[in-house]
Amino acid sequence: NAGVTQxxxxxVLKTGQSMTLQCAQDMNHNSMYWYRQDPGMGLRLIYYxxxxxxxxxxxxPNGYNVSRLNKxxxxxxxxxxxxxxxxxxxxxxxxxxxxYEQYFGPGTRLTVT
Amino acid sequence: SQQxxxxxxxxxxxxxxxxxxxxxxxxxxNNLQWYRQNSGRGLVHLILIRSNEREKHSGRLRVTLDTxxxxxxLLITASRAADTASxxxxxxxRTGNQFYFGTGTSLTVIP
Numbered sequence: 001n002a003g004v005t006q007x008x009x010x011x012v013l014k015t016g017q018s019m020t021l022q023c024a025q026d027m028n029h030n031s032m033y034w035y036r037q038d039p040g041m042g043l044r045l046i047y048y049x050x051x052x053x054x055x056x057x058x059x060x061p062n063g064y065n066v067s068r069l070n071k072x073x074x075x076x077x078x079x080x081x082x083x084x085x086x087x088x089x090x091x092x093x094x095x096x097x098x099x100y101e102q103y104f105g106p107g108t109r110l111t112v113t
Numbered sequence: 114s115q116q117x118x119x120x121x122x123x124x125x126x127x128x129x130x131x132x133x134x135x136x137x138x139x140x141x142x143n144n145l146q147w148y149r150q151n152s153g154r155g156l157v158h159l160i161l162i163r164s165n166e167r168e169k170h171s172g173r174l175r176v177t178l179d180t181x182x183x184x185x186x187l188l189i190t191a192s193r194a195a196d197t198a199s200x201x202x203x204x205x206x207r208t209g210n211q212f213y214f215g216t217g218t219s220l221t222v223i224p
Binding site: 004031032040041042043045046048050057058090092094099100101102103104105106107 | 117144146148152153155156157158161201203210211212213214215216217222
């Protein structure tokens with residue numbers, strides 16, 4: 001039982017390049033989330049998916065797209081990376097019954113130059 | 114804007130002392146949760162308190178919730194060096210299943 005896994009752990013991109021961050025969970029959770037964490041800003045929600053086949057925008061969706069490939073996997077794509085997207089990205093999932101705690105992946109540290 | 118705000122932003126205490134951090138939020142909530150984040154790691158869930166609860170304990174953790182003031186506090190008793198981490202509160206609103214995290218309190222416990 002690996003919980004929530006993310007790949008890659010580190011990535012450096014040049015402005016304008018694209019990439020996809022991968023996330024998978026093995027807890028059979030319906031809800032999955034993508035956050036970004038910036039110094040002094042806490043975690044901000046980019047997109048979330050309440051179930052397979054559905055996605056919704058969070059607080060800071062601009063510049064990102066997501067795909068809920070199946071119940072296990074939720075990917076985040078940067079089509080044209082910008083320096084403002086330099087951040088640490090976390091994927092999380094939540095169970096469908098109380099206590100609704102979020103399980104987080106280890107994060108992806110992305111630098112855009 | 115973010116739902117939760119923690120106070121203080123940073124806290125430094127001696128091992129064995131108690132640490133108290135506070136969280137304020139803006140709208141009605143279903144639950145309030147506290148998470149810990151060790152440096153370079155993902156967040157780990159510590160404790161959840163429901164909107165109809167006023168206090169909850171888990172080991173050395175004590176959480177209080179005052180919905181009239183829209184605030185919560187996390188008390189860590191008899192702190193240890195291993196408690197050094199950032200602590201975040203997270204709230205979920207009555208509608209939808211989004212979680213809103215505060216900016217966090219950075220706790221340093223000095224051995």
